Amino acid sequence: MVRPGVAAPSLALRLGTEALRDQGGVRYLELRARSLVGRCSSPGMPFDWTVNPYRGCAMGCRYCYAAYTHGFLGRDGVSEFHSRIYVKTGGDCETSRRLAQAAARGELVALGTATDPYQPGESAAGATRRFLELAAGVRGLRLSITTKGALVLRDLELLRRIAARGELSVAVSLVSPRADLLRRLEPWAPPPDVRLELLSRLLGSGIAAGLAVAPILPALTDAETDLDLLLARARAVGVRRLSWQLLSLRSPTREKLIACLVQEFPDRVAAYRRAYGTRSHLDGAYPRRMRATMSRLRERHGFVEQAFCRRPARQGARQLLLWA
Numbered sequence: 001m002v003r004p005g006v007a008a009p010s011l012a013l014r015l016g017t018e019a020l021r022d023q024g025g026v027r028y029l030e031l032r033a034r035s036l037v038g039r040c041s042s043p044g045m046p047f048d049w050t051v052n053p054y055r056g057c058a059m060g061c062r063y064c065y066a067a068y069t070h071g072f073l074g075r076d077g078v079s080e081f082h083s084r085i086y087v088k089t090g091g092d093c094e095t096s097r098r099l100a101q102a103a104a105r106g107e108l109v110a111l112g113t114a115t116d117p118y119q120p121g122e123s124a125a126g127a128t129r130r131f132l133e134l135a136a137g138v139r140g141l142r143l144s145i146t147t148k149g150a151l152v153l154r155d156l157e158l159l160r161r162i163a164a165r166g167e168l169s170v171a172v173s174l175v176s177p178r179a180d181l182l183r184r185l186e187p188w189a190p191p192p193d194v195r196l197e198l199l200s201r202l203l204g205s206g207i208a209a210g211l212a213v214a215p216i217l218p219a220l221t222d223a224e225t226d227l228d229l230l231l232a233r234a235r236a237v238g239v240r241r242l243s244w245q246l247l248s249l250r251s252p253t254r255e256k257l258i259a260c261l262v263q264e265f266p267d268r269v270a271a272y273r274r275a276y277g278t279r280s281h282l283d284g285a286y287p288r289r290m291r292a293t294m295s296r297l298r299e300r301h302g303f304v305e306q307a308f309c310r311r312p313a314r315q316g317a318r319q320l321l322l323w324a
Contacts, residue, residue, distance in 0.1 A: 031086035035094035048107035053127035055086040057115040060188040062260040066114035077252040103140040118149025141166040171212040176221045177230040200237035210241025242303040
């Protein structure tokens with residue numbers, strides 16, 4: 001059970017009490033890690049191990065599904081997920097051991113499954129850089145990265161080394177070509193032009209990179225004209241890989257997004273409350289229509305690969321299109 005204001009027993013003794021620094025209205029705190037790599041136990045996920053060097057994310061995405069994880073730290077996922085960021089420190093030996101285990105078994109390791117590994121605090125904290133340095137020492141590693149952050153270009157040398165010794169893919173998340181819209185939904189994430197340039201430079205450096213349109217937000221980012229433009233711009237810079245996913249809403253993400261809608265898109269509030277109700281996923285005609293739309297656009301623009309590196313499908317597993 002998650003109790004408000006009370007950290008889970010497994011985390012309480014590992015939380016730093018003093019701020020590492022305050023920057024731009026964000027407080028960065030220490031979380032001493034046993035390992036940066038954790039086993040994924042959900043059979044529906046397309047990866048075997050997860051890596052999130054941070055808890056909380058200063059990108060500010062109003063739809064981020066991972067806001068609930070702050071509850072395990074005794075923090076409020078609505079008001080503090082973007083302003084109280086925990087930086088994981090230590091755990092290098094166990095991280096290396098688990099990476100070697102994953103590589104030996106051919107299992108997929110996913111970096112950035114809950115929080116962006118290249119969020120603004122990474123330039124000073126370097127937690128993602130530290131993980132990649134450990135990963136670069138493991139032969140045969142299968143690694144996928146999901147990010148919105150242009151800081152990934154800082155680590156091109158490490159990424160090339162990982163790719164040369166194993167398998168690497170980078171998914172750049174971008175849900176709309178409209179900078180004005182994204183400023184309201186993702187206030188501290190890089191604008192679309194920056195992320196498209198990031199894709200171009202990754203591909204030009206020999207890194208397997210693709211576009212992740214996730215999540216698609218009903219009545220906000222799902223217009224076919226916008227998606228058509230987004231995919232056209234991605235193909236223009238050489239992108240051939242594509243994944244997408246519809247918005248999932250669970251508490252406290254539901255409350256966080258509704259608060260954003262009330263302020264920024266008041267005419268959408270009633271529709272969201274009616275469509276999602278107490279459910280986390282939409283079903284029925286809308287998902288079918290979006291699957292048809294994305295299939296049509298993918299074919300129109302010549303995206304020949306739909307998935308990034310992923311583990312083989314397990315019998316009975318629910319196939320996800322993206323693990324961001």
